[in-house]
Amino acid sequence: LTLAIVTVVALVAFALGAREGLIVAAAVPVTFALTLAFNLLAGYSINRVTLFALVLVLGLVCDDPIVDVENIHRHFKRAKQAPLEAVIAAVNEVRPPVIVATLAVILSFLPLFFITGMMGPYMRPMAFNVPVAMAMSLVVAFTVTPWMSYKLLKPHAGAHDDGDGPLERVYTRWLRALLERKTPRRALWASIAICAALAVGLGATGAVPLKMLPYDNKSELDLVLDLPEGATLEATDAAVRDIEARLATVAEVTDFESFVGTSSPIDFNGLVRRYNLRASPELAQVRVRLVNKGLREQQSHEIALRLRKDLDGLAQKHGASLKIVELPPGPPVLATLVAEVRGPAERTYEELVDAARRVALQLRAERGAVDVDVMAEAPRTRLEFELDKEKAALHGISNAEVTRTLALGLSGAGVATVHEPGERRPLLLKVGLDRVHRGGAEELGRLGVKGSDGALVSIAELGRFRAAPQDGPIYHKDLQRTVFVVGDVAGRPPAEIVLAMQGALARDALPGGVTADWSGEGEWQITLDVFRDLGLAFAGALIGIYVLLVMQTHSFLLPLVVMLSIPLGAIGILPGFWILNLLRDDPVGGFATPVYFTATGMIGMIALAGIVVRNSIILIDFMREREAQGATVEAAVIESGSKRLRPILLTAGAAMLGAWPITLDPIFSGLAWSLIFGLVASTGFT
Numbered sequence: 001l002t003l004a005i006v007t008v009v010a011l012v013a014f015a016l017g018a019r020e021g022l023i024v025a026a027a028v029p030v031t032f033a034l035t036l037a038f039n040l041l042a043g044y045s046i047n048r049v050t051l052f053a054l055v056l057v058l059g060l061v062c063d064d065p066i067v068d069v070e071n072i073h074r075h076f077k078r079a080k081q082a083p084l085e086a087v088i089a090a091v092n093e094v095r096p097p098v099i100v101a102t103l104a105v106i107l108s109f110l111p112l113f114f115i116t117g118m119m120g121p122y123m124r125p126m127a128f129n130v131p132v133a134m135a136m137s138l139v140v141a142f143t144v145t146p147w148m149s150y151k152l153l154k155p156h157a158g159a160h161d162d163g164d165g166p167l168e169r170v171y172t173r174w175l176r177a178l179l180e181r182k183t184p185r186r187a188l189w190a191s192i193a194i195c196a197a198l199a200v201g202l203g204a205t206g207a208v209p210l211k212m213l214p215y216d217n218k219s220e221l222d223l224v225l226d227l228p229e230g231a232t233l234e235a236t237d238a239a240v241r242d243i244e245a246r247l248a249t250v251a252e253v254t255d256f257e258s259f260v261g262t263s264s265p266i267d268f269n270g271l272v273r274r275y276n277l278r279a280s281p282e283l284a285q286v287r288v289r290l291v292n293k294g295l296r297e298q299q300s301h302e303i304a305l306r307l308r309k310d311l312d313g314l315a316q317k318h319g320a321s322l323k324i325v326e327l328p329p330g331p332p333v334l335a336t337l338v339a340e341v342r343g344p345a346e347r348t349y350e351e352l353v354d355a356a357r358r359v360a361l362q363l364r365a366e367r368g369a370v371d372v373d374v375m376a377e378a379p380r381t382r383l384e385f386e387l388d389k390e391k392a393a394l395h396g397i398s399n400a401e402v403t404r405t406l407a408l409g410l411s412g413a414g415v416a417t418v419h420e421p422g423e424r425r426p427l428l429l430k431v432g433l434d435r436v437h438r439g440g441a442e443e444l445g446r447l448g449v450k451g452s453d454g455a456l457v458s459i460a461e462l463g464r465f466r467a468a469p470q471d472g473p474i475y476h477k478d479l480q481r482t483v484f485v486v487g488d489v490a491g492r493p494p495a496e497i498v499l500a501m502q503g504a505l506a507r508d509a510l511p512g513g514v515t516a517d518w519s520g521e522g523e524w525q526i527t528l529d530v531f532r533d534l535g536l537a538f539a540g541a542l543i544g545i546y547v548l549l550v551m552q553t554h555s556f557l558l559p560l561v562v563m564l565s566i567p568l569g570a571i572g573i574l575p576g577f578w579i580l581n582l583l584r585d586d587p588v589g590g591f592a593t594p595v596y597f598t599a600t601g602m603i604g605m606i607a608l609a610g611i612v613v614r615n616s617i618i619l620i621d622f623m624r625e626r627e628a629q630g631a632t633v634e635a636a637v638i639e640s641g642s643k644r645l646r647p648i649l650l651t652a653g654a655a656m657l658g659a660w661p662i663t664l665d666p667i668f669s670g671l672a673w674s675l676i677f678g679l680v681a682s683t684g685f686t
Helices: 002-015 018-042 048-061 063-078 083-114 119-142 144-156 166-180 182-205 233-247 268-272 300-317 349-364 389-394 399-411 441-445 494-507 523-553 558-562 565-570 573-584 599-628 633-643 645-664 669-685
Strands: 220-226 253-260 283-290 321-326 337-342 369-374 381-387 413-418 427-431 448-450 456-458 463-469 483-489 515-517
Touching: 002 018, 002 645, 018 048, 018 063, 018 119, 018 144, 048 063, 048 119, 048 645, 048 669, 063 083, 063 119, 063 144, 063 645, 083 119, 083 144, 083 523, 083 599, 119 144, 119 523, 119 599, 166 182, 166 633, 166 645, 182 565, 182 573, 220 233, 220 300, 233 253, 233 283, 233 300, 300 321, 321 369, 321 483, 337 349, 337 494, 337 523, 349 369, 349 483, 349 494, 349 515, 381 399, 381 441, 389 399, 399 413, 399 441, 399 448, 441 463, 494 523, 523 558, 523 599, 558 599, 565 599, 565 669, 573 599, 573 669, 599 633, 599 645, 599 669, 633 645, 645 669
Parallel strands: none
Antiparallel strands: 220 283, 220 321, 253 283, 337 483, 337 515, 369 483, 381 463, 413 427, 448 456
């Protein structure tokens, strides 16, 4: 936030002067103080989303003071009025377009309140803070800014003439050529068409990868290890120790904690992924802590990609499957990729499991799909003892006695307590078979049961052991038997893999009416819901801005001209992300690391609608004012473009510089890049 404030103030000071920069700088703390007061009243805390909302809005809250200060600065240079009258005239001149432009920005953010699902509360602080900050900046622009401008700029009024600078003169010549000659106009339309075609082509071909939220840079990784059902605790521990030995050689790892045969402490992500059910000898989890973000070059996701192949190799050596789980940046899900396999009631659960394994096999063949697993236990048997009641009766042995003896051998039993000196509690003396002697029918058959004559009779003489199938858990969802196929992604957008799998299953359907639904517990459905809500929010923002402009201009056609800046800005976003991928996609561990267009990038596109319209509003309002004073349309266009060039560049530059520090954050960087690319394209075309 401090970096953003310094860069914006430095821009204004460089373009207009030190005093002007000081006036704009003073507007920031006043606006933010009022905004935080409203946060307190509304019950919002100062959190990560709130702070990034303030950083985002920094470039916007400076726009109103910048327009005021620049216009006051221009009036003082003309020296045609007394300083006080010049301040009043300058503020009154820009007051109507500034009010409408500020309302346009507010309208572009208000629809974010209506995002549904778990993403709604996540984005609500931004939907609240941006409109409130814009309203407070409008108040400051019409009170504090004119007063400070009068006090600080009055001694220097009339110190310069009103001549255009070199930038304005170059722009005037270019604009005059554009209005008078066909060739420049054709070149402009051609460039717009090329950018639009490029944007549409990049979106249609998937050249810009799509994801709900990007990977965050956390200080923790989870390693989830599954050995085959029936594996002993010692075998699981041996696999974990090999993984620990590899982790000990990783420079970014500070410590790790392993949980073998039991679940780790449950956090929000573990609760959704049902880690509380992981209490079995063949299951383990290793929680890895990394050094502070500022002390390592790679982000946590890149470290996970770098270690993935080595850790997978160690797990496979023990016949285990390993999942590297990264803490999600937003709402947690069961897994990134989840297919819910269901079938008709006449299909057995084993048939559903077989169909799920077929889906998992196809998913593993997809490029970028990793950690694929089926949430179903492998078929296994259990050892049952069938008592021959006649033989047992001949020896005077009851069923209960045989059961107690087998329980003693398998689980042990306490037979006495030992009181050791120095121990506060007595120690329980437990008797039972060693683990190596209780694994099969032969060892258990040697156990003896005392008969009625006092002689020991081996259990093998009283009946027989047999292997029987072990019943596994049956998962249900919405009262339907369901088998979950889960997976993660590495180096490829989840949406591409889901669409590819849906196409493959449509061509080669599962037998017996069995279906695989991808819109359940995974990221796919949340992605669809979030982008649907954001699309509706974008449409709502456009409708609100259009109605506002119709009310202000009393025309149904002119608002469409004003709103042309929105698509002109939007066509710069996807090409910008495509260029980012060309520059920053550096594979790690054999996996790509693309820059995703995410939900935060879509929010940046929505914000862009209000931001770019404000420049068009101010520009067209000046044109209409000059026409009302008797100027021709061509003269009004040229003069308004020349006079409003500097404030338009300043406000766009302030918004871009204010968003620049956000590009350093892995979650909200998409929002910042959307604003920057959109503002560059929109400002250039506008």
